[in-house]
Amino acid sequence: MNCDDLKDVFELYALGLAEGAEKEEADAHLGRGCETCRKSLRDALALNAMVLSSVTEAAPPKRLKRRVMASIGVERRSWSWAAVLAAACMLVVALWLGMQERQRSAELAEARQTLMQVSADRDRMLAALSFLNQPETVQVGFGKGQPAPPRGNVFVNQRSGVLLIASNLPRLNPGRIFEMWVIPKGGAPRPAGTFQSNDSGAAFHILSGPVDLSTVGVIAVTVEPEAGSPAPTTTPIIAAAVSGS
């Protein structure tokens, strides 16, 4: 078979469909470096490509381009608008959740503080009730009949100590506190603890521990610096003479 006869064969050959003797002949010509046959093969491949190009184009999925690029080692993160929007929404939600969490933490800390305060007040209240319930407790009133002084009662129990219940206390300046004193007869005032009043000017304060009723002369309250004082630095606003002695 000469080169011209093989021209027909090369179109099948180019499609990979040549068989038998024809294929062997084409292989032999190409193997000999026959330029005519090589051109026939190139023409056949070009013809085939033109026929193949008649296929109607179709849109491949968008991810396919990323796959193709990834196959040569080019990874490109593609952010669609939907992804950007979703990321922005997630960021806003995360910020909002963070703020909520912080607010909840603050509220929780405040609630815990309140609970501790209420719990402490309850304990003090129970202690005061127990104090009042004891028959040997001595009660001393103060402030009655005065224009606008603190009013209230002092309860002294030889075994348990001193309970002060006061109202109408003056509003304190910042950095100041009330301090109770136990003043023995003819002796120097002894510090008996500091306390604050509530918003309505009421307070109660307990000095726990045995008290020698026979020596106590006066239970007094002064306004002192916030850290308390070893001895009164101001004139007492409460002075209750203990008469049980």
Next chain:
Amino acid sequence: MVLLRYLPAAFAYGILQVLLRFKDDSELARRLKARDPRAMEDLYERYGRLAYALIFRVVRNAGAAEDLVQETFLRVWNRAQSFDQQRGALGPWVLTVARNRAIDYLRSIDGRMSAGSLELDRMEHPSLFSSSDESALSIDRARRLKSAFEKLSPNQRAVIELAYYEGLSQTEMAERMKQPLGTVKTWVRSALKTLRDELTEAVSV
């Protein structure tokens, strides 16, 4: 009927677009040889739709078509060094690789022609693809391609379809069509001759 009136023009326009793309590939080929990843992106933009359409037509399976398109472009990327950027025809090369990958896939799942892979591989060498001269790239060529198909008889079109898009040998076509081998060979030869005669100026290099 109105559609049929405009169909030839639409067909010709589509072919022209392909031809025009085939025309201006030398710069792209140079960048591919230089291993410029953006050239790969441009190559895909230029031929991705056509390669996908061709492969999908052969394998009729979207997932497999995606795999085969990826394989096609990776092959072109890996073999671009052997491409002649002055005379090489990038588009026909990509299409041939795409068609061969698809046919090879069909054969592998059918379990036929195990030696065919090597044959197809040989037909993909970049040195075998040369540009047509520019005069061939005209609307006239597009019209000729359409007219060439119109001149084929139904049996000729059937064998062309089986050869190009199913990769059947003439013996396999004869079995599929339940026709004598000699008859099938006649249809194939005459069909290819008709196509060649109509397009010969366009593809002669």
